Amino acid sequence: MLRAAITNGTYKVGDLLPTEQELCALHDISRHTARDALRLLSEAGLVTRKRRAGTIVTAPAEPAVFVQPLGGFQDLLQYARDAQLKIMTYGPAPEDGLAQAMGLDTAGWWELRGQRGTGPKAVGVTRVLIRADCVPERAEIQAHPTIADAIEARFGIVATRIDQQITAMVLDAPLAQLLGTEPGAAALRTRRLYHDEQNNLFLASETAHPADRFVYSQSFTRERGD
Amino acid sequence: MLRAAITNGTYKVGDLLPTEQELCALHDISRHTARDALRLLSEAGLVTRKRRAGTIVTAPAEPAVFVQPLGGFQDLLQYARDAQLKIMTYGPAPEDGLAQAMGLDTAGWWELRGQRGTGPKAVGVTRVLIRADCVPERAEIQAHPTIADAIEARFGIVATRIDQQITAMVLDAPLAQLLGTEPGAAALRTRRLYHDEQNNLFLASETAHPADRFVYSQSFTRERGD
DNA sequence: AGTGAGATTATGTCCGGACAATTGGTGGGC
């Protein structure tokens, strides 16, 4: 949670983190546990600790990203099923055709949640968050044709841009509330970008609010002019 | 000490380290402390820990080397003085002329210890070990002309080979006994190589025993034929 | 011989406490 707080700007470079005792009181943990958390941050080079002075943020946190061979979105879904992760969406359900193209089963899997964000970019955007009870140390999905290949096979269109990643993250308070879980819970954030100019198809992962530094969601949408 | 044991081959890749409880009993420490030690090794990638299986050595330890801006030997001495480190030698005292050239004060600073090693290479070799109560995280000696420059200026000779490094290490039992301290104590090992063929001057850092994987000493000697 | 349940034994993750070391802050004396 501290790492997330640093990442999203709650604590900026130069700020002082709560002392160990404060963390104990805040989260009802022992000093030992608080120390472990701060130690991890220190080892990651995000903070510097000095006696008497406290713990100072020295570098902005980069979200931990697992980039390598994650396969397509279907793989991700399958992985989520195997790992008994919870798949949730918020925003409207994706169009059937699009959902089918993405290999999504709109029945059962989808728990529609309240639309988050009201900005223009949120219109028509469906977001997917796969919630994990534990964050896997390493995603073990086999390398495999990307979702772009599947789209190309079914629709005959070609994605001109591909960008995929999966991130293990810790939910902060507002998002946790939105998703009906507790702050500090682990979540897998998926992100993919596909853009086909020819068919004006735009499949993008975006943040609900520009103010959010995180990209929490997997989005399926079309260009606004569509 | 475990790290040193891995480095010097006491534990080889694939070997099992003592369990936490065994370490507790061996060194009369709490499990927490033993865990910390093993955790450091694990974070350094030297060992892999698995439940029930134990702690397995997965990579040979490279001695931690501080290579960068260490300056010359005088700087090192000054640093040792400032940091109130203990400077010890064993073997015969260096010749006055050579010692002067090296900027060494043969009076006071030198605590002659027993000659270690009987091999031919040990003849006439004086070794210096700078002992530290704590291992500095980073040597903070200013960059500065190397000792080779000083030699050149005073003797008009040119070192044809320069190799300098300083290593923070932990004393194992035999060396600790030799130096009259306790196993596990911290020490700074210095190493420099200078060779001037023109004047047949050879200033080298060598290990006392070829079997020793460590180079513990700073040596000042002349070629055997000298 | 193979299988599976259970015991065993490591490590992983917590709790609680004590004291040391460092260093910023404070206040008194000059």
Add this chain to the structure above:
DNA sequence: GCCCACCAATTGTCCGGACATAATCTCACT
């Protein structure tokens, strides 16, 4: 105003204990 002694706060390093978790081992059973 400056300096120095002292205090207090914070992290660093230990101790001790409890239980969870995972993986190996054992052994009865088929």
